[in-house]
Amino acid sequence: MGKKVLIVDDSPVIHIMLRKTLEKYGHTVCGDAKNGKEGVELFKALSPDVVFMDITMPVMDGLEAVRNIKQVNSDAKIIMLSAMGDEEIMSQAKELGVFVFLKKPFNDYKIISVLSMTE
Amino acid sequence: MSSTGYSSLQFSDVGDAINVEFSNFHFSNIVKDVIHTVTGLELSEENISSENGQDFACQISSIIMLVGYTNIMISLSMSKQTASTLVAFMTGMQYTEIDDADLHDGAAELANMIAGQVKARLAQGGRHLSTLPAFTIKGNNHDILHKSKISCVSKKFRTGDVLLLAKIFTMRS
Numbered sequence: 374m375g376k377k378v379l380i381v382d383d384s385p386v387i388h389i390m391l392r393k394t395l396e397k398y399g400h401t402v403c404g405d406a407k408n409g410k411e412g413v414e415l416f417k418a419l420s421p422d423v424v425f426m427d428i429t430m431p432v433m434d435g436l437e438a439v440r441n442i443k444q445v446n447s448d449a450k451i452i453m454l455s456a457m458g459d460e461e462i463m464s465q466a467k468e469l470g471v472f473v474f475l476k477k478p479f480n481d482y483k484i485i486s487v488l489s490m491t492e
Numbered sequence: 493m494s495s496t497g498y499s500s501l502q503f504s505d506v507g508d509a510i511n512v513e514f515s516n517f518h519f520s521n522i523v524k525d526v527i528h529t530v531t532g533l534e535l536s537e538e539n540i541s542s543e544n545g546q547d548f549a550c551q552i553s554s555i556i557m558l559v560g561y562t563n564i565m566i567s568l569s570m571s572k573q574t575a576s577t578l579v580a581f582m583t584g585m586q587y588t589e590i591d592d593a594d595l596h597d598g599a600a601e602l603a604n605m606i607a608g609q610v611k612a613r614l615a616q617g618g619r620h621l622s623t624l625p626a627f628t629i630k631g632n633n634h635d636i637l638h639k640s641k642i643s644c645v646s647k648k649f650r651t652g653d654v655l656l657l658a659k660i661f662t663m664r665s
Contacts (some may be wrong), residue, residue, distance in 0.1 A: 456608035459611075480532075
């Protein structure tokens with residue numbers, strides 16, 4: 374069954390890439406946020422099944438957004454996006470309850486694979 | 493050491509710079525792998541004919557820096573047409589739907605991804621770097637040049653009408 378997905382990333386191109394793949398495989402993108410603060414607000418408003426969350430963003434970064442979202446719903450399913458392969462940031466994300474990571478660059482297969490890991 | 497696709501190498505201090513093998517082999521493979529993963533395009537490396545490694549007119553360049561035990565700057569330079577093609581393949585958008593903001597963002601994201609791979613590869617050897625945000629330069633026929641005491645490797649890649657110039661500069665901290 375298709376999932377309702379919220380995308381939080383400051384890159385419009387990343388939004389389009391993810392949306393293209395998600396919709397192709399029967400999922401719905403319910404919201405697009407360009408920073409962590411918008412992401413938290415949309416999470417509260419839309420209650421998505423899964424959130425794709427970038428790490429480095431203006432206004433509020435991904436780790437802070439995860440912290441806020443987990444306060445709203447501790448079972449929130451979040452996939453962290455990263456181009457950096459930064460072990461320390463991944464470690465902090467794990468401490469916040471994120472266990473699924475999608476490293477850029479990604480393709481259809483990688484996107485759908487990590488999405489299935491949130492089930 | 494690769495025998496194709498790099499301009500003359502200039503090292504002020506090889507010990508503090510990322511080494512020749514990395515610049516010529518790994519950097520080349522990282523660029524090709526990133527582009528292939530997000531676009532499906534297979535790039536081929538070509539020889540560079542001019543001394544500064546820039547033998548075609550660039551209209552968009554994305555630049556990103558990694559800082560730490562050494563300082564690295566990576567640039568990707570291309571024409572607007574190449575940027576449009578790359579963004580179209582990345583996103584599935586029609587060429588007519590793509591505006592300049594999409595091109596600049598797409599170019600910056602590619603630099604971001606390449607830098608991430610470079611950072612991860614160097615981290616495997618215990619060398620850790622931090623990444624600064626990528627930025628994009630636009631303007632007809634511009635060059636990305638370097639001062640003489642900076643090591644620089646230039647790589648040119650092509651597939652069809654797509655032509656991309658990638659440079660990696662390393663500087664002592």
